Amino acid sequence: MQMKRWKNVWRFLPLLSVIALTLTGCGNEQLTTLLPKGEGAEMQFNLMMLSLYVMIGVFVVVALIYTIVLVRFRRRGEDDNEIPEQTEGNVVLEILWTTVPIILLLILAVPTVMATFALDEGTDSPPEDALVIKVTAHQYWWEFEYPDLEIKTSQDLYMPTGERVYFELASKDVLHSFWVPTLGGKMDTNTGTVNKMWLNANEPGTYFGKCAELCGPSHALMDFKVIAQERDDFDAWAEKMQNASSQAATDQAQQGEELFAKSCIGCHAVGGEGGNTGPNLTNFGDREMVAGILEHTDENIKGWIANPGEYKPGNNMPAFGDQLNDEELDALVEYLNGLKVEE
Amino acid sequence: MSDYKKKNPVWDWLTTVDHKKIGILYLVSGAFFFLLGGLEAILLRVQLLYPEFDFVGAATFNQLLTMHGTTMIFLAAMPLIFGFMNAIIPLQIGARDVAFPFINSLGFWLFSAGGILLNLGWFMGGAPDAGWTGYAPLSTTSPGNGVDFYVLGLQISGIGTLIGGINFLVTIINMRAPGMTFMRMPLFTWSSFITSGLILFAFPALTIGLALLMFDRLFGTQFFAAEAGGNPIIYEHLFWIFGHPEVYILVLPAFGMFSEIIATFSRKRLFGYSAMVFATALIGFLGFMVWVHHMFTVGLGPIANSIFAVATMLIAVPTGVKIFNWLFTMWGGKVSFPTANLFAVGFIPSFVLGGMTGVMLSVPPADYQYHDSYFVVAHFHYVIVGGVVFGLFAGFYYWWPKIFGTVLNEFLGKLHFWLFFIGFHLTFFPMHFLGLMGMPRRVYTYLSGQSLDEANFAATIGAFLMGIATIVMVWNIIQTAVKGKKAGNDPWDGRTLEWAISSPAPEYNFAQTPLIRGLDAWWLEKRAGNKVMVPAEPLDDIHMPDASILPFVMSLGLFIAGLAAIYSMWIIAIGGLVLTVVGMVLRSVIDYHGYHIHKEDLPAEGGKGK
Numbered sequence: 024m025q026m027k028r029w030k031n032v033w034r035f036l037p038l039l040s041v042i043a044l045t046l047t048g049c050g051n052e053q054l055t056t057l058l059p060k061g062e063g064a065e066m067q068f069n070l071m072m073l074s075l076y077v078m079i080g081v082f083v084v085v086a087l088i089y090t091i092v093l094v095r096f097r098r099r100g101e102d103d104n105e106i107p108e109q110t111e112g113n114v115v116l117e118i119l120w121t122t123v124p125i126i127l128l129l130i131l132a133v134p135t136v137m138a139t140f141a142l143d144e145g146t147d148s149p150p151e152d153a154l155v156i157k158v159t160a161h162q163y164w165w166e167f168e169y170p171d172l173e174i175k176t177s178q179d180l181y182m183p184t185g186e187r188v189y190f191e192l193a194s195k196d197v198l199h200s201f202w203v204p205t206l207g208g209k210m211d212t213n214t215g216t217v218n219k220m221w222l223n224a225n226e227p228g229t230y231f232g233k234c235a236e237l238c239g240p241s242h243a244l245m246d247f248k249v250i251a252q253e254r255d256d257f258d259a260w261a262e263k264m265q266n267a268s269s270q271a272a273t274d275q276a277q278q279g280e281e282l283f284a285k286s287c288i289g290c291h292a293v294g295g296e297g298g299n300t301g302p303n304l305t306n307f308g309d310r311e312m313v314a315g316i317l318e319h320t321d322e323n324i325k326g327w328i329a330n331p332g333e334y335k336p337g338n339n340m341p342a343f344g345d346q347l348n349d350e351e352l353d354a355l356v357e358y359l360n361g362l363k364v365e366e
Numbered sequence: 367m368s369d370y371k372k373k374n375p376v377w378d379w380l381t382t383v384d385h386k387k388i389g390i391l392y393l394v395s396g397a398f399f400f401l402l403g404g405l406e407a408i409l410l411r412v413q414l415l416y417p418e419f420d421f422v423g424a425a426t427f428n429q430l431l432t433m434h435g436t437t438m439i440f441l442a443a444m445p446l447i448f449g450f451m452n453a454i455i456p457l458q459i460g461a462r463d464v465a466f467p468f469i470n471s472l473g474f475w476l477f478s479a480g481g482i483l484l485n486l487g488w489f490m491g492g493a494p495d496a497g498w499t500g501y502a503p504l505s506t507t508s509p510g511n512g513v514d515f516y517v518l519g520l521q522i523s524g525i526g527t528l529i530g531g532i533n534f535l536v537t538i539i540n541m542r543a544p545g546m547t548f549m550r551m552p553l554f555t556w557s558s559f560i561t562s563g564l565i566l567f568a569f570p571a572l573t574i575g576l577a578l579l580m581f582d583r584l585f586g587t588q589f590f591a592a593e594a595g596g597n598p599i600i601y602e603h604l605f606w607i608f609g610h611p612e613v614y615i616l617v618l619p620a621f622g623m624f625s626e627i628i629a630t631f632s633r634k635r636l637f638g639y640s641a642m643v644f645a646t647a648l649i650g651f652l653g654f655m656v657w658v659h660h661m662f663t664v665g666l667g668p669i670a671n672s673i674f675a676v677a678t679m680l681i682a683v684p685t686g687v688k689i690f691n692w693l694f695t696m697w698g699g700k701v702s703f704p705t706a707n708l709f710a711v712g713f714i715p716s717f718v719l720g721g722m723t724g725v726m727l728s729v730p731p732a733d734y735q736y737h738d739s740y741f742v743v744a745h746f747h748y749v750i751v752g753g754v755v756f757g758l759f760a761g762f763y764y765w766w767p768k769i770f771g772t773v774l775n776e777f778l779g780k781l782h783f784w785l786f787f788i789g790f791h792l793t794f795f796p797m798h799f800l801g802l803m804g805m806p807r808r809v810y811t812y813l814s815g816q817s818l819d820e821a822n823f824a825a826t827i828g829a830f831l832m833g834i835a836t837i838v839m840v841w842n843i844i845q846t847a848v849k850g851k852k853a854g855n856d857p858w859d860g861r862t863l864e865w866a867i868s869s870p871a872p873e874y875n876f877a878q879t880p881l882i883r884g885l886d887a888w889w890l891e892k893r894a895g896n897k898v899m900v901p902a903e904p905l906d907d908i909h910m911p912d913a914s915i916l917p918f919v920m921s922l923g924l925f926i927a928g929l930a931a932i933y934s935m936w937i938i939a940i941g942g943l944v945l946t947v948v949g950m951v952l953r954s955v956i957d958y959h960g961y962h963i964h965k966e967d968l969p970a971e972g973g974k975g976k
Contacts, residue, residue: 056804070731071726071735085689096698096700097702098702103700105700106700109635110694112640116690120690121683124683131725139668192665196503197503198503200738204735204804214593215596216665231804237504240810243812
């Protein structure tokens with residue numbers, strides 16, 4: 024009999040092992056919500072913890088009653104034919120387990136509503152000196168425009184630390200969602216309307232960004248990066264972006280630039296010139312990743328230009344593998360890698 | 367009954383209007399789609415086994431995730447719930463059939479027509495790939511015909527669900543045996559009653575959303591195209607005005623099943639019956655006021671988000687009431703643990719975890735982090751698997767004897783439970799952390815070096831365990847079908863009316879309509895020393911409804927119309943609609959007299975009262 028009781032403990036074993044497995048870390052510190060690095064993410068994390076503690080309290084009570092019931096009130100063997108008392112209920116208990124949860128929820132609801140409004144604060148009319156960034160989501164890349172600074176870039180979002188940066192979010196094609204977990208929660212980018220939010224990074228660093236709304240086959244690959252810098256560094260970057268030159272430094276790059284001007288420029292802008300249906304490439308050479316997901320190597324750039332669909336299924340860039348020979352690809356890569364504003 | 371119909375079993379099943387047979391049809395097709403949806407889930411998890419793993423690829427993955435969700439909700443959970451409602455509710459309220467047997471059959475055939483149409487996409491150029499939510503403009507611009515199968519398949523099966531819901535509302539209001547007052551109804555009947563009400567109010571929103579989507583896709587309208595003045599957010603509202611109540615449509619009947627199973631196997635009356643009924647109704651009512659919590663990140667503003675946050679938190683109160691009443695039903699009881707009760711008892715901690723994360727998700731600022739991440743995937747699987755699927759399994763082992771007249775193997779049943787229970791937690795518990803660590807949902811792959819590898823691997827192993835558990839269940843069914851042990855009328859010492867009659871129930875259910883003398887009517891009679899229910903009427907001829915092929919024909923018509931519309935074959939589509947209308951006209955002009963089972967033909971033990 025005693026052994027049988029322990030059977031119920033077993034059911035918690037897989038749970039415990041999984042908890043042990045996953046709690047060994049809080050995740051990648053550039054990606055996780057559990058090590059917040061921004062004002063918004065901290066507010067959100069605190070609410071996550073508050074609600075978790077309240078809920079763990081409830082769970083402990085349930086688990087206690089549950090365990091007692093399973094141990095004490097088991098039927099002992101087939102010949103245990105006793106008919107227990109047919110209790111109808113208990114009004115006091117019903118009132119108790121109605122009112123106590125209501126009180127617990129009030130404890131949760133008040134800070135919830137306060138934080139909901141706090142996170143929306145100022146988004147409709149940001150302070151005069153605040154930086155505003157317009158984010159436009161595309162299948163499957165991100166466009167970042169700094170209207171006051173007259174800068175456009177893509178994939179890598181530069182922002183200053185220690186201040187609230189205001190965002191205006193929209194989409195060009197289908198719904199996406201703009202999410203930088205370590206800095207703050209997500210906001211959808213819709214078609215037809217503009218959403219507004221702010222993020223505030225506590226310290227300089229590179230943070231991963233994700234698309235969080237199913238947007239097509241390459242939804243999983245719609246990554247971007249946030250590069251948060253001290254205000255001075257950011258201002259310096261902005262100035263370099265404003266004065267970025269697309270002048271090729273070598274002969275090979277010169278050839279690449281000519282190729283670029285013949286075709287690529289229809290969709291991709293460098294500096295102020297070029298189309299805007301594809302990512303702006305003004306500081307392409309500075310990016311850690313190609314297309315947000317590939318290591319920044321010459322091979323990957325060539326592979327991407329030759330056949331983008333192989334890396335991001337369903338994306339809108341045509342394959343140029345048939346139109347460009349190896350020499351031309353090398354030249355393009357040389358040119359693109361020279362598009363830098365940082366040393 | 368005419369003899370030729372009896373001779374041909376295929377014809378019999380196509381034309382039956384007997385709620386017990388329709389129940390079996392629902393259960394069999396629901397089980398088929400459950401296996402299909404499960405297979406899709408396994409393929410999804412294999413694709414996510416390792417980072418940057420290539421198994422099915424991006425496009426197929428999106429089709430699989432769309433069809434997994436759509437299949438499990440609309441084609442597995444819904445029909446399985448309807449299967450149990452059909453098989454059990456008329457027996458529980460002492461009725462001979464549902465209020466509208468013909469419509470009952472029509473509901474089933476419409477559901478199957480829609481379900482088959484939805485799945486045809488796999489064979490005709492690609493399944494739907496815009497998620498089970500089908501948000502515009504992704505759904506309106508998705509190339510190929512995949513999403514058309516989604517729109518028309520769901521529309522047709524949705525009509526079936528809607529009329530099924532209406533049928534059960536009327537049945538439960540009008541067909542209760544004498545003495546079966548509302549406050550003496552078993553909890554499964556109560557929760558199905560409330561679920562039917564939710565269906566009545568929730569499904570029209572889906573119908574409208576799908577209709578607008580259909581116009582955008584097939585007829586070039588621009589309801590959801592922002593560049594033409596449309597608004598994609600309207601679709602999200604319509605979908606979730608349906609979608610949130612849908613969660614309760616699924617889980618409330620499961621709650622009803624647990625209420626009966628826990629009471630039966632504790633040998634105790636349900637603790638706090640009236641509180642349970644009130645809590646169920648309150649959950650159903652509040653279920654319509656919380657849909658925006660699926661849309662906290664859409665940008666509706668802090669006022670809307672706050673209101674819906676508080677409304678959502680409120681739902682935790684009646685849900686908590688139910689949990690505590692289940693615990694106190696067992697308290698002081700004599701609890702035994704056959705498979706049915708293992709699933710019911712295993713449900714409690716699993717569902718409480720899902721409820722906890724539900725409250726956490728109701729906090730909008732925190733939800734900005736959770737939303738559309740794996741945290742949400744973990745949450746709703748804890749609710750829908752931990753609640754609905756555990757309920758369906760519990761009900762399956764519990765009512766199998768009443769439906770089929772045999773008992774499922776207990777050893778295999780317990781193996782099924784333990785494998786499934788462990789696999790379930792191993793799959794979904796790590797997903798909470800995946801979400802918190804920044805993994806969005808609906809991604810076909812994840813890059814290495816983001817600390818997401820271990821938990822994804824564990825989740826996939828868990829999914830395999832659930833797959834093995836399901837195979838054990840299928841093996842159990844096959845074994846039982848081949849050489850199952852005969853069940854008595856009342857194998858579990860049941861409390862409610864269905865256990866008072868033979869297993870399986872005769873086609874007329876009750877030879878004499880029983881008199882109900884209290885809650886747990888059959889238990890009361892047994893304790894009073896009675897071997898049968900006290901009849902409320904003298905033994906007489908029993909009037910039975912006629913079988914009809916028309917529901918099948920009408921559904922076939924809509925199926926043809928839907929399929930032809932996808933390919934813009936308008937003549938054929940109109941032909942299909944004409945077939946349906948002809949069926950409706952025939953149904954209206956032909957007199958159905960039904961037939962009688964004469965009292966002399968009723969078996970002697972069929973309830974001769976005094």
